[in-house]
Amino acid sequence: MQCYEGLDEAKAIYEWKYGKQLLYTQILRDKMSETLRDVVGLEASLAKLGDIDEAFFSEQFLEPRPLLRALRQPHGAVLLVDEVDKSDQEFEAFLLEILSDYAITIPELGTFTAIVPPLVVLTSNNSRDLGDALKRRCLHLHIGYPDQTLEQRIIEVRVPEIEDRLRRQLVAFVQRLRGLELKKLPSVSETIDWARALLLLHVADLEPEIVRATLNLLLKYEADVVAANRQVDALVRDVVSRYGTFN
Secondary structure: OEOOOOOOHHHHOEEEOHHHHHHHHHHHHHHHHHHOOOOOOHHHHHHHOHHHHHHHOOHHHEEEOHHHHHHOOOOOOEEEEEOHHHOOHHHHHHHHHHHHHOEEEEOOOEEEEOOOOOEEEEOOOOOOOOOHHHHHOOOOOOOOOOOHHHHHHHHHHHOOOOOHHHHHHHHHHHHHHOOOOOOOOOOHHHHHHHHHHHHHOOOOOOOHHHHHHHHHHOOOOHHHHHHHHOOHHHHHHHHHHHHOOOO
16 A cells, blocks of 8 residues: 555545446436335335445445455455555554554444454655654564665666666765765665666766766755765766776
8 A cells, every 4th residue: 555645544445436336326216216106205215215225335336445455355465555654644543543453444334354464564764753653563674775786686687788887887876875965865766767767878887977967867856966966076986997997
């Protein structure tokens, strides 16, 4: 489940298939007329239509979302709640309530309790502090940036067409770039994007000019770009002297 600001129950737990319900209403329109033909009064009509009303909110019209689907898996499931820090605090409290009991109540259908509680993994980029109640219930694992060897392997898998020498150069450059005091350090996904761009530009070796022209693929703030530009010559000279030639 991908979290975002404004995420609500309808997108996270369930919603009703309103289009299907509307179609069902049109199909039953003639049937309702026949059913109510001999009924007098509003109260009697509502009582007569009670069963039909319940049919509108049965499981055939239910659209389960990630939380409900995870709880209903008979053999358990792995539920990934990605970037939970991007959701609102109200939704975080709601999520905590569900994952405490592994149960969801749908007013029209009752309570669904997990036979096998799912294994829940939450990720956070620390864009906001999570509540203490949620933190207490989690085992914390900090995942930092990969080392140079691992990042090279990632690029090799994701951008296999790139030459070995350039791959070593660009990864070494990004590793050194992360040592600068920047507002947002380049992530692995941004290294991948940069590698693809250099491949499209038919770059054989890193050069200061091409790095400056494509630096915005790695850095997302102008202040970071300005700060990194001051170091480009030295950084490029360092990595290319190790993994290629620099003129």
